Amino acid sequence: MTDLPGLRAPILAPARPAPALPRRLVLAAPALLLARPLRAEAAVLRMVSPWEFSSPDPVETGYVLRRLGIAETLVGVRPDGTLRGLLAESWSVEPDRLTWRFRLREARFHDGTPVTAPLVVRTLERVRPLAESLSAIPLAALWAEGEREVVFRTETPFAPLPGCLTDYAGIILAPSAYDAEGRPQRPVATGPFRVTALDGIRGIEAEAFPEYWGAPPAVRRLAYSAVPLGETRARLAEAGEADIAFTLLPQAAERIQASGRAHILSATIPRPRMIVMNLRRPQFADVRVRRALSLAIDREGLAAAILRHPASHATQLLPPVLSGWHDPDLPPLRRDPAAARRLLDEAGWAPGADGIRARDGQRLTAAMMVPSNRPEIPVMAQAIQAQWRTVGAEITVRPGPSGALPGAIRDGSMECSLLARTYVNVPDPIGTIIPDFTGDRQLWSSPGFDNAEMLDLTRAYLGSFAEAERAPLRRRIAAILQTELPVIPVSWFEHNVAVSPRVALPSVVLDPFEQDYGAAGLRWA
Amino acid sequence: MGLSLARLLAARLAQAGLVALVVATLCFAALQALPGDLALRVAAARFGEDRVSAAMVEALRAEAGLDRPVLLQYGAWLADLARGRFGRSLVTGQPVLAEVAPRLGLTLRVGALGLLAALLLALPAGLAAGRRPGGWLDRGVAALAALLASAPSFALGGVLVVLLSVRLRWLPVAGDATPWHLVLPVVTLAAALAPGLARVARHGMAEAHGAYATQFARMRGVAPWRIGLRVVARPALVPVVAYLPVLAMQVTEGFIAIEMLFNLDGIGQLLIRSLMARDLPVVAALGLAFALLLGAATLLAELSLRAMDPRLRAGGATA
Numbered sequence: 054m055t056d057l058p059g060l061r062a063p064i065l066a067p068a069r070p071a072p073a074l075p076r077r078l079v080l081a082a083p084a085l086l087l088a089r090p091l092r093a094e095a096a097v098l099r100m101v102s103p104w105e106f107s108s109p110d111p112v113e114t115g116y117v118l119r120r121l122g123i124a125e126t127l128v129g130v131r132p133d134g135t136l137r138g139l140l141a142e143s144w145s146v147e148p149d150r151l152t153w154r155f156r157l158r159e160a161r162f163h164d165g166t167p168v169t170a171p172l173v174v175r176t177l178e179r180v181r182p183l184a185e186s187l188s189a190i191p192l193a194a195l196w197a198e199g200e201r202e203v204v205f206r207t208e209t210p211f212a213p214l215p216g217c218l219t220d221y222a223g224i225i226l227a228p229s230a231y232d233a234e235g236r237p238q239r240p241v242a243t244g245p246f247r248v249t250a251l252d253g254i255r256g257i258e259a260e261a262f263p264e265y266w267g268a269p270p271a272v273r274r275l276a277y278s279a280v281p282l283g284e285t286r287a288r289l290a291e292a293g294e295a296d297i298a299f300t301l302l303p304q305a306a307e308r309i310q311a312s313g314r315a316h317i318l319s320a321t322i323p324r325p326r327m328i329v330m331n332l333r334r335p336q337f338a339d340v341r342v343r344r345a346l347s348l349a350i351d352r353e354g355l356a357a358a359i360l361r362h363p364a365s366h367a368t369q370l371l372p373p374v375l376s377g378w379h380d381p382d383l384p385p386l387r388r389d390p391a392a393a394r395r396l397l398d399e400a401g402w403a404p405g406a407d408g409i410r411a412r413d414g415q416r417l418t419a420a421m422m423v424p425s426n427r428p429e430i431p432v433m434a435q436a437i438q439a440q441w442r443t444v445g446a447e448i449t450v451r452p453g454p455s456g457a458l459p460g461a462i463r464d465g466s467m468e469c470s471l472l473a474r475t476y477v478n479v480p481d482p483i484g485t486i487i488p489d490f491t492g493d494r495q496l497w498s499s500p501g502f503d504n505a506e507m508l509d510l511t512r513a514y515l516g517s518f519a520e521a522e523r524a525p526l527r528r529r530i531a532a533i534l535q536t537e538l539p540v541i542p543v544s545w546f547e548h549n550v551a552v553s554p555r556v557a558l559p560s561v562v563l564d565p566f567e568q569d570y571g572a573a574g575l576r577w578a
Numbered sequence: 579m580g581l582s583l584a585r586l587l588a589a590r591l592a593q594a595g596l597v598a599l600v601v602a603t604l605c606f607a608a609l610q611a612l613p614g615d616l617a618l619r620v621a622a623a624r625f626g627e628d629r630v631s632a633a634m635v636e637a638l639r640a641e642a643g644l645d646r647p648v649l650l651q652y653g654a655w656l657a658d659l660a661r662g663r664f665g666r667s668l669v670t671g672q673p674v675l676a677e678v679a680p681r682l683g684l685t686l687r688v689g690a691l692g693l694l695a696a697l698l699l700a701l702p703a704g705l706a707a708g709r710r711p712g713g714w715l716d717r718g719v720a721a722l723a724a725l726l727a728s729a730p731s732f733a734l735g736g737v738l739v740v741l742l743s744v745r746l747r748w749l750p751v752a753g754d755a756t757p758w759h760l761v762l763p764v765v766t767l768a769a770a771l772a773p774g775l776a777r778v779a780r781h782g783m784a785e786a787h788g789a790y791a792t793q794f795a796r797m798r799g800v801a802p803w804r805i806g807l808r809v810v811a812r813p814a815l816v817p818v819v820a821y822l823p824v825l826a827m828q829v830t831e832g833f834i835a836i837e838m839l840f841n842l843d844g845i846g847q848l849l850i851r852s853l854m855a856r857d858l859p860v861v862a863a864l865g866l867a868f869a870l871l872l873g874a875a876t877l878l879a880e881l882s883l884r885a886m887d888p889r890l891r892a893g894g895a896t897a
Contacts, residue, residue, distance in 0.1 A: 185630075253843050285751065459618055461614075494632050496630065
């Protein structure tokens with residue numbers, strides 16, 4: 054355990070206290086001689102998630118600090134998708150639509166020093182080249198005006214700028230967080246909790262920061278453990294060793310719920326599982342084939358049988374939680390194998406002797422790359438393989454490392470793949486829609502989608518500042534994605550969380566944007 | 579003996595150097611040969627898969643020198659290794675030794691405790707079974723060993739967690755915060771090591787018990803306890819000591835699954851993480867660490883055998 058002497062004395066209670074041990078335990082008797090007696094420390098909130106704090110650099114693991122309420126960006130997002138000021142108390146854009154002014158609130162770092170505009174500018178300049186969303190801002194200049202105002206000037210009108218400032222790489226750290234060369238070394242930030250001790254890359258202990266600018270947290274101390282294995286997270290929740298366990302597999306969530314030892318909460322997050330295809334290949338170039346393949350998929354069956362959550366079948370790419378981007382008026386994606394066969398006939402793909410369709414000597418077959426880092430994905434791929442075969446399309450499922458996928462997408466060797474992709478690296482999915490559906494440098498989407506209208510719509514969207522202008526553009530983009538199917542949505546993603554009876558259930562708010570675990574708002578039961 | 583021992587050590591050191599070179603080369607070649615772009619994997623591990631962009635990959639490729647010809651990279655890397663420079667992790671930027679050393683400590687602690695527990699469990703059981711081959715104890719120990727040997731650590735550990743941690747709440751599920759946290763990992767590791775050890779001890783004992791020297795001692799009327807200590811013990815334990823390097827290898831294999839299940843951030847987890855991220859300097863350092871650990875275990879066993887078996891010393895042979 055690494056203590057942070059610059060902050061305060063280390064706390065003495067263990068991050069993960071052992072359960073009370075009954076006298077009848079004979080098997081472990083020798084260990085009794087070694088261990089000091091331990092009991093659950095009621096005041097420490099124990100949180101568990103898969104994410105390790107492997108680097109002090111915000112560009113790499115800033116999301117861990119932000120989710121725990123240790124660090125803050127200028128702007129945050131509410132669970133309903135609207136933006137809220139964190140270190141920036143307000144912002145405005147000037148009539149030129151190029152100059153943005155962010156007014157900082159009077160906040161202090163965990164070492165007691167004040168947050169100032171020059172510090173914010175220095176931080177953002179350091180991380181900007183490596184931060185996905187911040188680097189997308191067409192920035193002409195960035196400067197501080199006085200101690201409280203940060204000014205951005207863009208080269209072109211760029212309406213999503215405040216949303217880009219929610220990028221976790223842009224968390225603001227104190228000068229004392231950096232070494233002499235300007236590299237981040239310690240998490241000295243501004244959030245409602247400040248770090249008291251670090252335990253390698255898997256343990257963080259924190260306490261409520263008394264000088265926090267906002268409401269003081271009801272929970273005064275927290276202990277975070279990174280537990281990469283989902284089954285172990287589930288066991289910690291079942292054994293009562295975690296007060297909140299995030300990112301649980303559906304089967305484990307079901308088991309915990311049935312055990313009655315913890316409550317399970319679920320939220321749909323904008324990380325659809327979808328089929329990406331190489332649209333330059335003859336099998337997928339024709340939109341009628343893509344629609345037919347979409348019609349052949351039994352999404353409700355997959356969601357019920359494999360994901361154990363029937364409501365997570367995708368009716369369009371983005372889920373209802375992204376209310377601005379989910380259009381309830383769009384005809385939903387559905388299953389209709391007969392219609393799929395008609396479309397394939399119409400597109401000239403005729404069934405061969407073995408039932409597999411072909412056109413001009415090209416069989417309707419493809420290899421489906423399946424990243425094996427999510428356990429449900431290979432199983433879903435096998436089910437889709439069987440469903441597509443009923444309409445005359447054959448796929449070979451090829452599980453492999455997810456890292457092989459972007460390279461295969463770029464060099465054109467990827468034929469199709471089933472993967473999960475987040476659309477909210479920034480709260481506005483436009484930040485992902487642009488690289489994925491315009492241009493030709495996709496890493497996680499279908500190469501070869503060339504749609505001039507989509508390009509025009511996204512450009513218009515970036516330059517639109519009024520919601521009245523933006524809403525119809527969003528609807529049209531969603532409609533194109535639904536009818537052209539550059540990717541075939543299969544299911545949405547359920548984020549399952551186990552909450553122990555020690556925590557007041559109504560105080561738990563699941564953030565579909567995965568920016569905040571809401572520790573500052575939690576209350577004890 | 580002095581000369582032969584010196585020759586033995588020199589030979590083993592030379593072997594260790596050769597093995598280190600081969601392991602380092604294999605690590606380098608394996609990471610280069612894996613499908614997918616090495617720079618992309620490293621960038622994805624550093625920045626997150628969803629956030630990595632083509633520009634970030636190219637920047638990282640240039641920064642880490644991955645855009646140089648592979649042979650040039652290999653040469654520069656070997657030269658650094660020869661000078662004892664392990665470099666920095668491509669993912670975290672931390673010195674490789676700072677990544678490996680604390681985790682090695684945890685792994686060795688669990689490994690040593692597991693080995694000790696296995697010895698405490700398996701040696702008495704194996705030796706007792708070997709005293710009467712075919713007896714009820716021998717059959718019982720064999721059945722138990724077969725049962726444990728057929729249960730993978732991951733499954734056995736899972737069962738122990740469900741029973742002792744989740745149901746009974748006697749022991750913690752995971753982590754290493756207190757000595758209590760290490761009980762289940764150590765028991766699981768010991769359960770994986772004990773079956774082989776018990777069988778080896780049993781065979782050693784059975785053989786020593788039936789040896790002419792033992793029969794002769796009995797005929798001379800030597801007291802049974804004296805026979806046990808002075809005639810049987812040494813030859814019975816020779817195969818056990820010879821088996822220690824195999825156990826060390828089993829420990830190496832075993833802790834990868836055990837560390838994952840019990841959320842111990844040891845070198846098994848670091849190896850998995852580094853392989854997934856293609857973090858070449860860390861993988862190479864771990865490969866070397868494994869090779870040297872196994873080499874050290876083999877040498878230790880060899881020296882112990884020379885001390886126990888005068889035939890090995892007499893000819894100066896290196897077993």
